[in-house]
Each structure stands twice: as C-alpha cells, then as structure tokens.
Amino acid sequence: xxxxxxxxxxxxxxxxxxxxxxxxxxxxxxxxxxxxxxxxxxxxxxxxxxxxxxxxxxxxxxxxxxxxxxxxxxxxxxxxxxxxxxxxxxxxxxxxxxxxxxxxxxxxxxxxxxxxxxxxxxxxxxxxxxxxxxxxxxxxxxxxxxxxxxxxxxxxxxxxxxxxxxxxxxxxxxxxxxxxxxxxxxxxxxxxxxxxxxxxxxxxxxxxxxxxxxxxxxxxxxxxxxxxxxxxxxxxxxxxxxxxxxxxxxxxxxxxxxxxxxxxxxxxxxxxxxxxxxxxxxxxxxxxxxxxxxxxxxxxxxxxxxxxxxxxxxxxxxxxxxxxxxxxxxxxxxxxxxxxxxxxxxxxxxxxxxxxxxxxxxxxxxxxxxxxxxxxxxxxxxxxxxxxxxxxxxxxxxxxxxxxxxxxxxxxxxxxxxxxxxxxxxxxxxxxxxxxxxxxxxxxxxxxxxxxxxxxxxxxxxxxxxxxxxxxxxxxxxxxxxxxxxxxxxxxxxxxxxxxxxxxxxxxxxxxxxxxxxxxxxxxxxxxxxxxxxxxxxxxxxxxxxxxxxxxxxxxxxxxxxxxxxxxxxxxxxxxxxxxxxxxxxxxxxxxxxx
Numbered sequence: 001x002x003x004x005x006x007x008x009x010x011x012x013x014x015x016x017x018x019x020x021x022x023x024x025x026x027x028x029x030x031x032x033x034x035x036x037x038x039x040x041x042x043x044x045x046x047x048x049x050x051x052x053x054x055x056x057x058x059x060x061x062x063x064x065x066x067x068x069x070x071x072x073x074x075x076x077x078x079x080x081x082x083x084x085x086x087x088x089x090x091x092x093x094x095x096x097x098x099x100x101x102x103x104x105x106x107x108x109x110x111x112x113x114x115x116x117x118x119x120x121x122x123x124x125x126x127x128x129x130x131x132x133x134x135x136x137x138x139x140x141x142x143x144x145x146x147x148x149x150x151x152x153x154x155x156x157x158x159x160x161x162x163x164x165x166x167x168x169x170x171x172x173x174x175x176x177x178x179x180x181x182x183x184x185x186x187x188x189x190x191x192x193x194x195x196x197x198x199x200x201x202x203x204x205x206x207x208x209x210x211x212x213x214x215x216x217x218x219x220x221x222x223x224x225x226x227x228x229x230x231x232x233x234x235x236x237x238x239x240x241x242x243x244x245x246x247x248x249x250x251x252x253x254x255x256x257x258x259x260x261x262x263x264x265x266x267x268x269x270x271x272x273x274x275x276x277x278x279x280x281x282x283x284x285x286x287x288x289x290x291x292x293x294x295x296x297x298x299x300x301x302x303x304x305x306x307x308x309x310x311x312x313x314x315x316x317x318x319x320x321x322x323x324x325x326x327x328x329x330x331x332x333x334x335x336x337x338x339x340x341x342x343x344x345x346x347x348x349x350x351x352x353x354x355x356x357x358x359x360x361x362x363x364x365x366x367x368x369x370x371x372x373x374x375x376x377x378x379x380x381x382x383x384x385x386x387x388x389x390x391x392x393x394x395x396x397x398x399x400x401x402x403x404x405x406x407x408x409x410x411x412x413x414x415x416x417x418x419x420x421x422x423x424x425x426x427x428x429x430x431x432x433x434x435x436x437x438x439x440x441x442x443x444x445x446x447x448x449x450x451x452x453x454x455x456x457x458x459x460x461x462x463x464x465x466x467x468x469x470x471x472x473x474x475x476x477x478x479x480x481x482x483x484x485x486x487x488x489x490x491x492x493x494x495x496x497x498x499x500x501x502x503x504x505x506x507x508x509x510x511x512x513x514x515x516x517x518x519x520x521x522x523x524x525x526x527x528x529x530x531x532x533x534x535x536x537x538x539x540x541x542x543x544x545x546x547x548x549x550x551x552x553x554x555x556x557x558x559x560x561x562x563x564x565x566x567x568x569x570x571x572x573x574x575x576x577x578x579x580x581x582x583x584x585x586x587x588x589x590x591x592x593x594x595x
Contacts, residue, residue, distance in 0.1 A: 110248025371401035418500030
C-alpha cells in the first residue's frame with residue numbers, strides 16, 4: 001500500500017468550461033478559488049458562444065463574471081464568438097492544454113469542489129503517471145448511501161473501467177490515444193463479442209449513448225473518451241469519498257436531468273493523504289455496486305440473479321441432469337457424514353482444516369480474481385509487471401485467466417497443454433480475435449474473451465505437458481467423453497489417450513529463455529504432485545503458485561487430503577505460505593522465511 005501525499009511539483013492547470021449559467025459558474029469559481037493550491041494553478045476558462053440569440057444575454061453575464069476572477073496564478077479566458085457545442089469545446093480545449101502542459105484538470109461550470117480537490121488531482125496525477133493502464137483521474141464518487149464501499153476495502157481510491165467526467169484529469173500521452181472520430185466504430189458495433197464486453201465492463205446505457213453519438217443524435221464527448229478507455233483496457237481512478245458535488249443535477253444541465261440522490265455534502269470530508277494500491281486493480285465488489293448505479297439494466301439483472309454477461313438467466317437443468325443430480329445426492333450426503341465423523345483414514349474434517357491453518361499466512365497484498373468462475377484464479381493485486389513471466393500449465397478451453405493477466409499486468413504468459421481440443425481452442429480464439437469475430441470461452445453461447453491481438457501476442461501456447469522430467473507420456477482420456485481434461489498419471493483409470501511430449505520446468509525455462517518464473521499455475525490432472533516435488537528439490541522459487549490438486553478416486557485423499565497436505569507441508573518448509581484455498585484450489589505465496 002502507498003500513502004499518497006500532496007506533492008510539491010508543478011501543479012496541473014485547470015481547464016474550466018462555462019456557458020450560460022452564471023450562478024452555477026460563480027459557485028464553481030468560488031469553490032476552485034478556495035482550494036489549497038489555487039494560487040499555484042493556471043486557470044484556463046473556455047466560454048462557448050451562444051447557440052441562439054436567446055442565450056446571448058446569459059452568455060454575456062457569465063463572461064462579465066470572468067473579468068474579475070482572481071486567486072489563481074494566472075487566468076486566461078478563451079471567449080469563442082461562435083457556438084461550437086459542448087463536445088467540441090471540451091475536446092478542443094483539453095487538447096490545447098495537454099499539448100502545452102502535459103496534463104490537465106477538467107472542470108465544468110456546475111461542479112463545486114472541496115478545498116482539497118486540486119491537491120487530490122495533483123497527487124493522483126503524480127502517483128499514477130507511470131501506470132500505463134490508468135487513463136484518467138476522477139474526483140467524483142457516488143454517495144455512500146447509493147454506492148457503499150466495502151468496509152474492509154483498505155484504500156481511499158478505487159479503479160473502475162468506466163471513466164467519470166464530473167471533475168477529472170489526464171495526461172497528454174493518454175489523451176492523444178483518443179480518436180474522437182471513432183473510425184473503428186462500425187467494426188466494433190458489428191462485433192457481438194466486443195459490444196457484449198462493452199456492455200459488461202462499461203454499461204449498456206453507455207453503449208446506447210455511444211451509438212446515439214455516432215448517429216449524430218447527441219452532442220456528447222465523454223462516451224468517446226470512455227470508449228478510448230475500453231479499447232485500451234484502461235481504468236479511471238476515483239476517490240472513495242467524493243470531492244465534487246454536481247449542482248447541475250437540479251435540471252439545469254443538458255445531459256443529466258434531476259438526480260437528487262447524487263447530492264453531496266462536502267464539508268464533512270477532511271483528507272490530505274490518500275491510501276492507494278500498488279496497482280490499479282478493479283475490486284469486483286465495487287465494480288458491481290458501481291455498475292448497478294450507472295446502468296439500470298445491470299441493477300435489475302443483479303437484483304434478479306441474471307447472468308453476468310448479457311443478463312440472461314441461467315437455463316433450467318434438463319430432466320436428465322436433474323435425475324443424475326438426485327442419483328448422486330445420497331452418496332454425497334454419506335460422504336459428508338463420513339468426513340465429519342472422521343472415518344477416512346482416521347482423519348477428520350476438523351483436523352484437515354487445522355492443518356490448513358497451520359500452513360497459512362496473510363498474503364502480502366489483497367487478492368483479486370482474474371478470469372471466469374470456471375477458469376479464473378486469485379492473485380495478489382501487486383508485484384507483477386511486464387517484466388514478469390507466468391507459466392500456465394493446463395489450459396483446456398478456458399484461457400480467461402491468462403488473458404486477464406496479460407491485459408492487467410502486461411506479463412509474458414507461456415501456456416502449456418498438449419490436449420488436441422486445447423490446442424484447437426487457442427488457435428480458434430487467436431484467429432477470431434484477429435478478425436474481430438466473437439471468441440467464445442469454453443464453447444459458451446454468450447461469454448466471450450475481452451481481448452485484442454496485442455493482448456494475445458503476450459501469450460505463447462506450447463503443446464507440451466508439464467512433468468518432473470523430459471519424456472514422452474501417454475495422456476489418458478477422462479471418463480467423461482465430453483471433458484477436455486486428459487491425465488498423464490491416468491487419474492481416472494481409462495485406456496484411451498494419446499502420447500505427448502512433456503518437459504520439466506528447467507527445460508521449459510531453457511527453451512523459452514526464461515530467467516525466472518513469477519507465477520506458476522497448474523491444473524494438470526494429478527501430475528502436480530510430481531512437479532511440485534521436483535520444485536521443492538530445486539532452487540526455483542516462483543513468487544506465486546496456483547495449484548488445483550486432483551485426488552483421483554482415493555477416498556482417503558478426497559476426505560483426508562493426505563497427499564495434498566504432505567505436499568503443502570514440503571512447500572511450507574521451503575518458504576511457501578498458503579494464502580487462500582477453496583476445495584482443491586490453492587494459492588501459495590513465497591514469503592522466504594522458513595522454519
């Protein structure tokens with residue numbers, strides 16, 4: 001965690017956009033002038049010309065107000081003789097200032113700021129300047145009664161994929177990535193996967209606004225800047241406590257209407273230091289709460305338990321699936337009774353849990369989940385960058401974890417899986433993304449990868465198995481013919497299969513010119529025990545191990561986890577600590593201290 005404090009570097013200039021609301025403009029200027037760093041700040045005011053003769057007197061009243069502005073290091077007024085519209089006024093004004101100063105704070109004439117707002121903006125511009133995935137800083141957040149932040153959230157700012165325009169800031173090298181003509185809009189709009197991803201991460205309401213804008217029906221700019229965030233997988237940083245109150249929600253604004261629920265009382269906020277995360281990660285709880293506020297359809301879907309993508313309720317299981325479930329149910333209940341009674345090799349469930357706790361320690365940073373419910377994993381939110389290498393053994397037909405790691409951290413990913421269906425899935429995914437076609441995850445009808453070819457270029461797929469040494473092994477087919485998972489240790493005692501080349505971690509690193517592995521993820525159907533035994537005996541220490549253990553048909557292993565716990569104990573002895581586990585999925589972090 002970083003404690004971001006006020007900096008003493010050159011302050012960012014403020015671009016203020018005004019039109020015909022003199023009372024609102026006066027309140028905005030007075031609040032800005034009351035900011036702690038106002039006297040160090042250059043203020044640029046952009047006053048658009050009147051749309052009609054009926055607006056002329058009001059526009060002139062605002063300009064008369066601007067003649068007497070003081071309290072800033074300098075004040076420059078750009079009074080346009082003709083009306084160019086809000087969108088073009090902001091796009092042109094921001095472009096002018098960022099090209100001159102390299103960064104800018106953008107305020108519109110209906111935003112009242114807290115006295116610490118300029119301090120906050122400058123602090124965050126300094127703090128996240130070198131975080132390439134952060135495209136903007138916002139000083140606004142929804143009221144706590146509308147969008148509560150979890151009580152156990154450890155920071156004073158959060159990241160969100162949807163840029164917030166009620167008081168924001170950016171840098172020149174981010175702003176220049178925007179093309180406000182949106183030349184690729186038709187391609188984007190015709191892609192089912194791209195628009196579904198946009199609706200999920202940004203909001204279906206914003207997608208409607210973007211489409212209306214591109215049809216020429218609305219004079220708006222923010223949706224195109226939001227689209228730039230989306231296209232570059234970027235985020236906006238927001239405070240957990242808003243530093244801005246939007247007074248234009250009284251109905252005088254052109255785009256927002258009357259929204260009293262978003263009213264803020266700023267005089268209760270007292271903050272000059274902000275706790276910031278090491279990386280700009282999106283907390284899924286905050287994201288869900290945020291999207292429920294921004295997109296009415298998301299709110300309704302969330303309340304009704306609809307699916308994450310497309311908001312379609314999960315289909316009712318077939319009659320055959322329901323019959324199979326109830327056929328299994330007595331055996332499941334019997335197993336649970338045996339677990340609790342401790343009938344499996346004399347080891348009770350409580351003893352297993354006690355051993356887990358003995359091997360555990362808090363993670364060095366909060367964990368975030370990347371990928372789908374099926375193929376995703378939890379990772380510490382910090383400590384990875386473009387210099388790191390992730391080895392992901394066992395891909396199947398869901399590489400969502402690998403895609404999300406490549407997007408978020410820019411890591412190099414090496415994926416291993418010799419299974420023919422896994423190979424075909426990766427090639428089909430790569431081809432679909434290259435052509436802009438939908439790329440389904442795990443053959444789903446409405447769940448698609450949210451990536452571009454640049455992201456996929458960071459992922460290398462190798463048709464090899466991971467094993468304790470270099471040799472060719474038979475990969476035995478699963479008992480369920482519909483499953484993609486084959487096992488080199490014949491986990492399910494089947495005869496069918498195929499032969500495939502396997503490599504050790506040492507050989508993999510030699511072939512791929514890897515100096516060190518930062519994250520090792522394994523879902524390799526029972527071969528993980530042999531690979532981890534070899535790892536313990538070597539000097540290689542990946543920072544993070546993500547392991548799905550496979551107990552096979554052993555009742556003792558299923559209930560007592562004897563082999564799994566023994567392997568975890570070996571890892572503990574060489575410095576690994578268990579930081580999360582659920583079922584058979586384990587997250588371990590190398591924390592160096594050994595007993």
